Amino acid sequence: xxxxxxxxxxxxxxxxxxxxxxxxxxxxxxxxxxxxxxxxxxxxxxxxxxxxxxxxxxxxxxxxxxxxxxxxxxxxxxxxxxxxxxxxxxxxxxxxxxxxxxxxxxxxxxxxxxxxxxxxxxxxxxxxxxxxxxxxxxxxxxxxxxxxxxxxxxxxxxxxxxxxxxxxxxxxxxxxxxxxxxxxxxxxxxxxxxxxxxxxxxxxxxxxxxxxxxxxxxxxxxxxxxxxxxxxxxxxxxxxxxxxxxxxxxxxxxxxxxxxxxxxxxx
Amino acid sequence: xxxxxxxxxxxxxxxxxxxxxxxxxxxxxxxxxxxxxxxxxxxxxxxxxxxxxxxxxxxxxxxxxxxxxxxxxxxxxxxxxxxxxxxxxxxxxxxxxxxxxxxxxxxxxxxxxxxxxxxxxxxxxxxxxxxxxxxxxxxxxxxxxxxxxxxxxxxxxxxxxxxxxxxxxxxxxxxxxxxxxxxxxxxxxxxxxxxxxxxxxxxxxxx
Numbered sequence: 376x377x378x379x380x381x382x383x384x385x386x387x388x389x390x391x392x393x394x395x396x397x398x399x400x401x402x403x404x405x406x407x408x409x410x411x412x413x414x415x416x417x418x419x420x421x422x423x424x425x426x427x428x429x430x431x432x433x434x435x436x437x438x439x440x441x442x443x444x445x446x447x448x449x450x451x452x453x454x455x456x457x458x459x460x461x462x463x464x465x466x467x468x469x470x471x472x473x474x475x476x477x478x479x480x481x482x483x484x485x486x487x488x489x490x491x492x493x494x495x496x497x498x499x500x501x502x503x504x505x506x507x508x509x510x511x512x513x514x515x516x517x518x519x520x521x522x523x524x525x526x527x528x529x530x531x532x533x534x535x536x537x538x539x540x541x542x543x544x545x546x547x548x549x550x551x552x553x554x555x556x557x558x559x560x561x562x563x564x565x566x567x568x569x570x571x572x573x574x575x576x577x578x579x580x581x582x583x584x585x586x587x588x589x590x591x592x593x594x595x596x597x598x599x600x601x602x603x604x605x606x607x608x609x610x611x612x613x614x615x616x617x618x619x620x621x622x623x624x625x626x627x628x629x630x631x632x633x634x635x636x637x638x639x640x641x642x
Numbered sequence: 643x644x645x646x647x648x649x650x651x652x653x654x655x656x657x658x659x660x661x662x663x664x665x666x667x668x669x670x671x672x673x674x675x676x677x678x679x680x681x682x683x684x685x686x687x688x689x690x691x692x693x694x695x696x697x698x699x700x701x702x703x704x705x706x707x708x709x710x711x712x713x714x715x716x717x718x719x720x721x722x723x724x725x726x727x728x729x730x731x732x733x734x735x736x737x738x739x740x741x742x743x744x745x746x747x748x749x750x751x752x753x754x755x756x757x758x759x760x761x762x763x764x765x766x767x768x769x770x771x772x773x774x775x776x777x778x779x780x781x782x783x784x785x786x787x788x789x790x791x792x793x794x795x796x797x798x799x800x801x802x803x804x805x806x807x808x809x810x811x812x813x814x815x816x817x818x819x820x821x822x823x824x825x826x827x828x829x830x831x832x833x834x835x836x837x838x839x840x841x842x843x844x845x846x847x848x849x
Contacts, residue, residue, distance in 0.1 A: 383819045386815065386819045386822060387815060392799065421825060424769035425795070425825065426797075428779060429794060429795035432674060434671055438688050442691070442695050446695070
């Protein structure tokens with residue numbers, strides 16, 4: 376049995392402040408320790424009760440009125456007005472820039488259409504949409520700070536978990552590049568279809584690898600892309616498309632992608 | 643553990659609004675509530691909130707739009723409290739900071755064996771006594787009370803609390819642990835007394 380949880384850790388657990396790794400470790404211990412589970416429950420009840428009891432005082436209407444008129448008069452007298460004006464200016468400017476950028480995009484797109492067949496344009500739009508969508512999903516996973524739906528570094532646990540959840544199957548590599556480890560996986564959705572989201576860490580960088588059925592076998596996605604600081608690496612094997620997203624050095628991300636690609640073709 | 647979270651029916655600040663009025667007025671109930679807990683006196687609480695508003699208005703130009711306004715204005719409230727009459731009084735009566743420093747690295751949350759006596763069912767009954775909890779919170783020293791208020795009532799993240807109180811996150815965590823342990827102890831204390839009374843009464847009736 377692992378060591379009992381420290382009181383600060385129990386509190387952080389109740390406050391939802393544990394990192395994914397800490398939460399997973401804490402869960403492992405709680406699963407086998409009734410005494411720590413009871414204290415966590417006690418803390419949660421106390422927190423809940425304190426949140427209610429702490430809501431005790433209501434603002435006297437007189438004070439509210441006074442402060443309301445104070446705040447609104449100050450807003451009207453505008454110590455903030457120049458700033459507000461400049462922010463309007465800023466907004467107009469950025470709108471102008473945005474329109475400019477949009478025009479540029481449209482112009483580029485137009486030239487692009489002139490040069491290429493319509494299908495390739497459609498493909499690039501789809502690719503851009505995919506890149507945006509996968510990085511959004513990756514960021515959402517990071518932001519949610521939730522443990523993965525299946526927590527395991529064991530590929531023989533993660534792979535069977537997807538049985539019956541997704542309409543395809545894939546292999547997970549046994550030998551990962553150094554410093555890379557499997558954290559778990561989630562079931563998520565891309566283009567309204569269920570996909571597997573594999574969660575890896577390379578050092579302290581988190582990586583999401585989305586595995587989906589190739590929507591159109593003819594369509595070839597460029598192997599590399601970048602979106603707001605995240606690198607996106609994709610490759611296809613058979614009917615499947617793998618898309619890896621991370622902020623890690625692209626070379627190491629490609630290393631993981633290679634390991635995944637190799638494991639799909641049994642030797 | 644977020645399933646037990648209790649939500650304050652407060653209007654979220656409209657994203658994108660940037661006037662002082664839009665940002666500060668929705669927080670008035672929260673500011674006044676915390677001020678009242680800290681000062682334990684309606685007049686002082688009103689003064690504290692009003693001074694906070696004035697300071698915040700004056701310093702609003704230094705507030706970076708888009709950053710955390712709630713943490714910013716609570717920090718002003720807290721600093722104003724520390725230099726206020728009631729804040730100074732609280733600091734004079736007990737040398738709380740020193741006391742906290744000494745015990746912050748102290749033993750864990752519960753004494754050995756305490757957990758087994760506390761079943762969650764019993765706990766739930768005890769915690770449903772709101773008045774008892776309120777009086778326990780009143781007895782908390784202000785440095786412990788404020789972390790409970792910011793964390794549980796205001797639902798701030800540890801990082802925000804650290805900003806408001808100007809202390810490291812580690813200190814936020816140890817204070818919270820201490821605060822909750824103290825609350826628990828304060829809640830248990832009268833209960834123990836009662837049961838002792840009952841036992842002695844039992845003995846008397848048997849004698």
